[in-house]
Amino acid sequence: MLEKINSPEDLKKINYEEKNILAKDIRKYILDVISKNGGHLASSLGVVELTIALHSVFDTPKDKIIWDVGHQSYAHKILTGRKEKFKTIRQKGGISGFPKTKESEYDCFNTGHSSTSISAALGMARARDLKGEDNQIVAVIGDGALTGGMAQEALNDAGCSRAKIIVILNDNEMSISPSVGGLNLFLGKLRTKKLYRKSNGNIKKFFGKIPYVGNFIIRKAQKTKNIIKQAIIPKMYFEDIGFTYLGPVDGHNIEQLENILKLSKAVEGPALVHVLTKKGKGYKFAEENPDKFHSTPAFNLETGEPIVKKEADYSKIFGNELIKLAKNDKKIVAITAAMKDGTGLGEFQKEFPDRFFDVGIAEQHALTMAAGMAIDGMIPFVPIYSSFYQRGYDQVIHDIAMQNLHVIMCVDRAGKVGADGMTHHGVFDMAFFRIIPNLVIMAPKDFTELEKMMEFAVSLKKPIVIRYPRGGEDKDIKFNKCQEIELGKAEKLKDGKDISIIAIGKKVADAMKMAEDYKKQGKEAEVINARFLKPLDENQIKESILKTKNVITIEDGTKINGLGTAVEELIVENNLQNIKFKKIAYDDEFLD
Numbered sequence: 112m113l114e115k116i117n118s119p120e121d122l123k124k125i126n127y128e129e130k131n132i133l134a135k136d137i138r139k140y141i142l143d144v145i146s147k148n149g150g151h152l153a154s155s156l157g158v159v160e161l162t163i164a165l166h167s168v169f170d171t172p173k174d175k176i177i178w179d180v181g182h183q184s185y186a187h188k189i190l191t192g193r194k195e196k197f198k199t200i201r202q203k204g205g206i207s208g209f210p211k212t213k214e215s216e217y218d219c220f221n222t223g224h225s226s227t228s229i230s231a232a233l234g235m236a237r238a239r240d241l242k243g244e245d246n247q248i249v250a251v252i253g254d255g256a257l258t259g260g261m262a263q264e265a266l267n268d269a270g271c272s273r274a275k276i277i278v279i280l281n282d283n284e285m286s287i288s289p290s291v292g293g294l295n296l297f298l299g300k301l302r303t304k305k306l307y308r309k310s311n312g313n314i315k316k317f318f319g320k321i322p323y324v325g326n327f328i329i330r331k332a333q334k335t336k337n338i339i340k341q342a343i344i345p346k347m348y349f350e351d352i353g354f355t356y357l358g359p360v361d362g363h364n365i366e367q368l369e370n371i372l373k374l375s376k377a378v379e380g381p382a383l384v385h386v387l388t389k390k391g392k393g394y395k396f397a398e399e400n401p402d403k404f405h406s407t408p409a410f411n412l413e414t415g416e417p418i419v420k421k422e423a424d425y426s427k428i429f430g431n432e433l434i435k436l437a438k439n440d441k442k443i444v445a446i447t448a449a450m451k452d453g454t455g456l457g458e459f460q461k462e463f464p465d466r467f468f469d470v471g472i473a474e475q476h477a478l479t480m481a482a483g484m485a486i487d488g489m490i491p492f493v494p495i496y497s498s499f500y501q502r503g504y505d506q507v508i509h510d511i512a513m514q515n516l517h518v519i520m521c522v523d524r525a526g527k528v529g530a531d532g533m534t535h536h537g538v539f540d541m542a543f544f545r546i547i548p549n550l551v552i553m554a555p556k557d558f559t560e561l562e563k564m565m566e567f568a569v570s571l572k573k574p575i576v577i578r579y580p581r582g583g584e585d586k587d588i589k590f591n592k593c594q595e596i597e598l599g600k601a602e603k604l605k606d607g608k609d610i611s612i613i614a615i616g617k618k619v620a621d622a623m624k625m626a627e628d629y630k631k632q633g634k635e636a637e638v639i640n641a642r643f644l645k646p647l648d649e650n651q652i653k654e655s656i657l658k659t660k661n662v663i664t665i666e667d668g669t670k671i672n673g674l675g676t677a678v679e680e681l682i683v684e685n686n687l688q689n690i691k692f693k694k695i696a697y698d699d700e701f702l703d
């Protein structure tokens with residue numbers, strides 16, 4: 112079937128039986144490609160039928176579908192003209208693992224970070240209404256993403272707006288780990304309601320043969336809640352805030368899905384369709400371990416095992432060290448925004464269940480909650496990926512730094528992250544944290560230094576940022592020393608008289624390689640591991656610059672306002688003359 116389907120138009124020509132075969136074909140294709148390329152497997156397998164139903168019922172790209180996070184959009188990509196290109200997903204020069212407006216007219220909004228879809232949909236609906244157009248706008252959001260503050264803010268606005276949007280709640284009871292929080296308890300109650308089951312015949316009866324009359328009947332029905340009462344559960348959150356609730360419906364039954372989606376089209380004002388799906392559907396290993404297969408490296412299809420065994424990475428070292436520190440200090444707690452495993456907190460949760468808090472996809476709340484715990488004497492560690500720290504910026508400024516609270520903000524996945532691409536690169540954190548007063552900002556060159564920095568952070572009663580990269584240590588460079596950490600002190604790794612190479616974090620290894628290259632050219636490079644972006648070790652750096660008069664800075668961050676800028680400022684402010692200066696960092700553009 113997949114061979115015959117090249118666009119959503121083709122879906123309109125096939126029957127349910129053929130669509131079910133198509134769903135199988137798509138799953139097989141996703142499994143073939145993702146087992147080689149790696150990717151967000153379980154979420155995408157879970158929405159194959161939903162994607163077919165959406166593109167069958169809606170008239171895309173005129174009607175718009177916004178995929179929240181966008182990690183579940185693989186079937187959408189395959190059905191919207193990117194079948195062949197799908198083989199290149201998440202590879203250099205290939206298509207993105209997330210929706211990209213530049214990539215296809217069917218991707219109507221870029222996503223990657225969670226909980227944005229309802230806001231974007233409402234914005235598009237308001238633009239549509241102001242322009243007097245009549246297309247449908249659909250946001251597809253998971254139960255995990257629904258826990259995000261933005262999604263709640265958008266629901267609040269959309270409910271009262273009366274704007275015509277359709278929110279599809281893709282409820283698989285999982286975020287990356289099992290869904291958490293009161294909303295999940297509420298959804299749990301809805302999940303036990305009788306499934307929506309209307310036959311095609313019923314739907315035809317609802318709609319009548321003439322679309323206008325059909326819509327009129329539906330509108331009437333909505334008011335009296337008679338005809339579609341099986342699909343509407345009154346007196347509940349979504350209805351109370353202004354949405355027409357439809358469902359729950361079996362998310363793997365294409366016919367039922369199409370029927371309820373047709374109903375949702377006819378609803379006046381905002382509608383929410385509650386779809387029950389199974390994460391990992393159709394692949395035994397992913398169904399059994401949806402968290403492991405949420406985002407997977409390349410794996411063996413037969414065994415479900417990764418092709419390359421996972422080596423120790425910074426997140427794991429962080430998690431292990433935190434357990435050690437927590438054993439000695441009862442005040443230490445760990446907070447995650449739905450990223451327990453990604454940030455290495457799995458074992459910590461087992462060891463200290465009472466001191467572990469998964470707050471849902473809610474970085475802002477996580478940080479202010481940490482501030483609350485810190486002000487009352489706890490020492491919170493908050494590991495969040497660099498790109499998701501962007502969500503919590505005001506919380507860092509207003510709630511943590513301004514009150515000078517002892518919160519240890521661990522910035523995981525700092526720097527370039529690889530296949531997840533543009534939305535996930537963690538290249539801005541040094542720049543945006545550096546301007547915040549009171550913050551101490553560090554980055555380790557290797558695992559040992561991370562452990563030492565964490566220990567130091569517990570002893571220093573200040574707001575602290577420790578940033579470390581995705582993956583493990585540099586394969587080629589092994590550091591055999593690690594001085595004790597002192598506030599604002601850099602570590603000189605190599606003496607030299609010709610060039611000062613000043614680096615931070617992961618890039619210290621590159622600095623060592625660069626020094627070896629210079630040696631081959633007969634030049635002696637001095638290598639300084641800055642350790643602290645803030646406070647910068649001005650004395651040691653100045654001394655080195657005055658000696659060599661030739662400086663190179665290297666960092667895994669932006670040219671604007673990172674280590675290079677700090678050194679540049681030091682040169683200008685101290686009026687150091689005749690200095691050759693080169694900054695190696697990322698240009699002022701978004702990285703692919």
Ligand SMILES: Cc1ncc(C[n+]2csc(CCOP(=O)(O)OP(=O)(O)O)c2C)c(N)n1
Pocket residue numbers: 154157180182183223224225252253254255256257281283285286287390405448449450472474499502
């Ligand atoms: C702001 C932000 N925080 C964290 C993440 C990482 N993340 C990606 S998908 C996901 C879980 C999403 O769960 P859900 O919406 O239920 O979708 P599912 O994968 O279950 O289909 C998380 C936490 C993110 N993308 N954006």
